[in-house]
Amino acid sequence: MPKDxxxxxxxxxxRALKARDGRSYxxxxxxxxxxxxxxxxxxxxxTVPEEFAVVDRLALLCGAxxxxxxxxxVAWTRADGxxxxxxxxxxxxxxxxxxPEAxxxxxxxxxxxxxxxxxxPSERRRRRWGWVGVVCGALAVVGxxxxxxxxxxxxxxxxxxxxPAPLTWTVASDIWKGGCxxxxxxxxxxxxxxxxxxxxGWAAAQEAVDGGExxxxxxxxxxxAAAVVLQALHVRVVERGAPLPxxxxxxxxxxxxxxxxxxxxxxxxxxxxxxxxxxxxxxxxEEGRTLPAISFPYAVTSSDPEELLVTxxxxxxxCRWYLELVWSSEGRSGTVRITDDGQxxxxxxxxxxxxxxxxxxxxxxIREEASGS
Numbered sequence: 001m002p003k004d005x006x007x008x009x010x011x012x013x014x015r016a017l018k019a020r021d022g023r024s025y026x027x028x029x030x031x032x033x034x035x036x037x038x039x040x041x042x043x044x045x046x047t048v049p050e051e052f053a054v055v056d057r058l059a060l061l062c063g064a065x066x067x068x069x070x071x072x073x074v075a076w077t078r079a080d081g082x083x084x085x086x087x088x089x090x091x092x093x094x095x096x097x098x099x100p101e102a103x104x105x106x107x108x109x110x111x112x113x114x115x116x117x118x119x120x121p122s123e124r125r126r127r128r129w130g131w132v133g134v135v136c137g138a139l140a141v142v143g144x145x146x147x148x149x150x151x152x153x154x155x156x157x158x159x160x161x162x163x164p165a166p167l168t169w170t171v172a173s174d175i176w177k178g179g180c181x182x183x184x185x186x187x188x189x190x191x192x193x194x195x196x197x198x199x200x201g202w203a204a205a206q207e208a209v210d211g212g213e214x215x216x217x218x219x220x221x222x223x224x225a226a227a228v229v230l231q232a233l234h235v236r237v238v239e240r241g242a243p244l245p246x247x248x249x250x251x252x253x254x255x256x257x258x259x260x261x262x263x264x265x266x267x268x269x270x271x272x273x274x275x276x277x278x279x280x281x282x283x284x285x286e287e288g289r290t291l292p293a294i295s296f297p298y299a300v301t302s303s304d305p306e307e308l309l310v311t312x313x314x315x316x317x318x319c320r321w322y323l324e325l326v327w328s329s330e331g332r333s334g335t336v337r338i339t340d341d342g343q344x345x346x347x348x349x350x351x352x353x354x355x356x357x358x359x360x361x362x363x364x365x366i367r368e369e370a371s372g373s
Contacts, residue, residue, distance in 0.1 A: 010079035011045035013072050014055065018043055021062040032057055033175060033217055033309065038197055048083045050200045052076045053170040057219055060305060165336065166329045167228045167300065168221055173340055174199040175215040175309075182251040183211035185244050185348050189365060193251045193358050211248045211350040213313045218325070218338055221305035226330055230298045230306065234324040235266050235273040238344050241318035247354040249365065262294065266312035268319040268347060275310060275323070315351055320344035 018028065018039075025036035025043075032039065032054055041047035042055070049055055052073055059069045176182040176196045184190075186208045194202035202208075222228040264275040280291035300306045310323065322345060323338035339345070356365040 004082075006075070006078040006082040007045045007048060010048065010072075010075040011043055013075050014058070015043045017058055017062040017064060017072075028058065028061065031061055033307075034196070038195070041195070041197070047195060047197050048079045049076070049197050050174075051172060052080075053172055053219065056170065057307075060221075164332065165327070165334050166223045166226065166332075167327060167336075168223060169325070169336065169338070170219045171338055171340070172217045172219075173210075173214060173345060174203055175217055176251060183213075183350055184208035184249050184251070185211045185246040185350065185353065186249055187246050189247075189356075190249060192363065193249070196251075199251070208249075209244060209246070209318070210345075210347045211353075212315070212347070213311060214345050214347040216310045216312070216323070216338070216345060218308045218310065218323070219305055220300050220308070220325070222301040222329075224302055227299040227301055228327050228329040230296060230300065231326040231328055231333075232296050233264065233275045233308065233310070234326070235268075235275055235312070235321060236324060237268060237273060237319055237321045239318075239320040241320075243316070243351075244318055244348045244353075247356060248350040250355065250357045250368075262298075262306065262308045263291075264308060264310045266310060268312050268314040268321060269316045273312075273321070312345070312347055314347050315349050318346070318348040320346050 018025075021028065025039045029036045029039045034054060038047070039058075042049060055072060055076055056069060059072055064072070174182075174196075176199065182196075182199070184203060184206070186206050188206075190206045190208070191202075220228075220230060263278045263280045265278050266273050266275050277293040277295035279293045298306050312319075312321065322340075325336050325338055327334055327336070355368045357368055358364075359366045
């Protein structure tokens with residue numbers, strides 16, 4: 001299928017879902033935690049989502065059955081492949097883009113042997129942190145835990161738990177507040193900022209680290225009609241390092257947006273971080289309204305999924321961490337591990353770091369001030 005045709009076919013299916021549902025771009029976007037403009041770009045074919053998970057949630061919201069979701073995933077896979085630029089010729093590397101106060105490139109370190117596991121490609125945030133080290137470090141810090149399942153790299157980042165577990169989940173990180181605001185820490189001056197839909201690939205290419213805060217959205221669904229009770233959400237910090245000596249780059253300005261009522265805040269600087277339920281805020285109306293905090297337990301089935309938004313912050317450490325979701329159903333119980341494609345999430349402080357924002361008119365990064373938070 002030609003590239004343009006693959007993207008248009010995917011966009012046509014997304015438009016059909018929206019038309020079937022009848023809700024506005026803004027209303028659907030609030031349920032999906034994306035901006036109305038981002039959803040419109042999916043429908044027009046201007047943008048293909050970085051991950052299938054957001055489209056799958058749209059399909060569920062609009063009442064699509066299993067066969068329709070399967071067809072939609074095939075179309076997304078083709079469109080995603082068509083959107084990506086061709087791989088560079090072997091040995092050819094693009095010259096780094098000059099920018100303000102770029103940090104000199106450090107001398108290359110030999111990569112640890114354990115950092116490359118056969119069959120696993122180099123992924124975001126793997127630098128100096130091998131997959132084997134993650135698992136061993138987690139066991140050392142947490143002790144004996146029910147491991148559930150470790151997410152391995154995949155486009156949709158959707159995984160079932162261990163075979164007996166009656167639930168599945170999807171994970172999305174690189175979520176921007178209101179679809180337009182986020183901060184990354186980087187060693188070198190990056191290219192122009194991406195759209196939110198392309199943030200994951202862009203950040204991976206720059207080896208960027210979440211600055212000050214990481215937002216993680218976990219969508220959980222039962223496999224059948226029997227209710228699965230989500231009992232608790234635990235936070236496990238597997239490593240604490242010194243703050244990174246990198247500059248901070250802000251993706252857009254602060255902006256308002258609807259927040260899911262299942263909102264949890266995590267202070268990674270505490271000795272034992274916990275996920276605390278917090279009030280959300282719906283900014284869709286003229287005056288907006290508070291969405292009261294609702295803590296655990298929750299119940300999910302195949303037709304009644306649940307979505308959790310976790311915002312984890314740090315002001316003092318280069319923190320690597322993951323989540324554990326505890327479930328029970330029909331006399332059974334277990335724990336699943338929520339990670340970033342098999343790696344811990346990573347969040348580092350931005351306080352005191354040089355802060356840059358992108359000037360769209362002059363097309364360059366401009367230094368503003370040292371970040372204060």
